[in-house]
Amino acid sequence: MSPLILHCADSQLTVSPFGAQALSWQVAGQERLWLSLDADLDGHHPIRGGVPLCFPWFGKAAQGPSHGFARTRLWQVAEQSQTDDHAHLVLSLEQDADTEALWPHPFRAEMAFTLKANALQLALTVTNPGSAPLSYTAALHSYLCTDVAQLRITELAGLPYHDKLSNADCLFEDGPDAALPPIPVDAIVPGLSNCRLAQGNDILKIDNQGHDAAVIWNPGPDHGIGDVHFGGEQAFICIESAHALTPITLAPCQRHTLSQTLTVNA
Numbered sequence: 328m329s330p331l332i333l334h335c336a337d338s339q340l341t342v343s344p345f346g347a348q349a350l351s352w353q354v355a356g357q358e359r360l361w362l363s364l365d366a367d368l369d370g371h372h373p374i375r376g377g378v379p380l381c382f383p384w385f386g387k388a389a390q391g392p393s394h395g396f397a398r399t400r401l402w403q404v405a406e407q408s409q410t411d412d413h414a415h416l417v418l419s420l421e422q423d424a425d426t427e428a429l430w431p432h433p434f435r436a437e438m439a440f441t442l443k444a445n446a447l448q449l450a451l452t453v454t455n456p457g458s459a460p461l462s463y464t465a466a467l468h469s470y471l472c473t474d475v476a477q478l479r480i481t482e483l484a485g486l487p488y489h490d491k492l493s494n495a496d497c498l499f500e501d502g503p504d505a506a507l508p509p510i511p512v513d514a515i516v517p518g519l520s521n522c523r524l525a526q527g528n529d530i531l532k533i534d535n536q537g538h539d540a541a542v543i544w545n546p547g548p549d550h551g552i553g554d555v556h557f558g559g560e561q562a563f564i565c566i567e568s569a570h571a572l573t574p575i576t577l578a579p580c581q582r583h584t585l586s587q588t589l590t591v592n593a
């Protein structure tokens with residue numbers, strides 16, 4: 328279960344087959360994905376940080392663990408290739424007795440990682456191999472390195488969102504002094520496709536596709552989450568490409584791709 332490492336120019340990506348989870352993405356030596364110092368890497372529990380996958384459900388569900396089982400399963404290498412301008416890796420997961428006990432449906436999930444010199448594309452494709460419709464929700468739960476004290480995501484200004492903390496529909500503040508987002512935050516923002524994390528001249532562009540919402544999450548300093556190291560919440564914001572508002576329903580043989588592309592200094 329050793330991590331897989333991809334290279335392209337000055338860019339390096341580390342992926343854990345456990346959960347098909349990106350753990351580290353460095354561009355010219357600068358880390359872009361936050362991984363908790365207290366992350367549990369024992370291969371049994373969700374790993375706190377990087378890009379966990381939420382599938383076949385987003386959030387809590389009566390029938391099984393928070394965010395589904397994809398992040399606690401061992402995925403298989405399905406494809407790996409390298410050219411001058413990108414490195415590509417696909418990991419796959421299909422139903423077995425354990426997944427059927429939680430979710431009685433045939434499925435094929437493929438998680439593709441495409442690494443370029445200054446960009447990383449993450450794409451979760453789910454295919455319905457069965458003879459009945461297949462419904463699921465999902466998210467690419469990216470933990471992006473940032474200095475929360477200076478964070479200001481201007482694309483959020485004035486947007487409507489569902490606040491999971493208060494279970495209310497709200498609007499982000501607008502105006503030059505608005506804290507965007509205020510921390511702690513657990514916001515489902517319908518339709519948001521593009522935003523930027525800017526820190527001085529350093530810009531990370533986030534582009535989501537195949538989603539119905541972006542989820543913005545940071546638990547704030549009083550989180551009490553055992554595997555977020557002390558003070559760790561000051562160094563990341565989760566900006567998730569999610570299909571969380573309504574399920575995706577696939578007819579037999581149909582497929583859907585949920586993706587997120589991260590680009591440095593775009």
Ligand SMILES: O=P(O)(O)OC[C@H]1O[C@H](O)[C@H](O)[C@@H](O)[C@@H]1O
Pocket residue numbers: 373386393394491513514542543544565
């Ligand atoms: O602690 P986890 O199961 O990894 O979930 C971490 C967070 O994920 C998402 O962003 C949800 O919107 C949050 O409600 C949840 O707290």
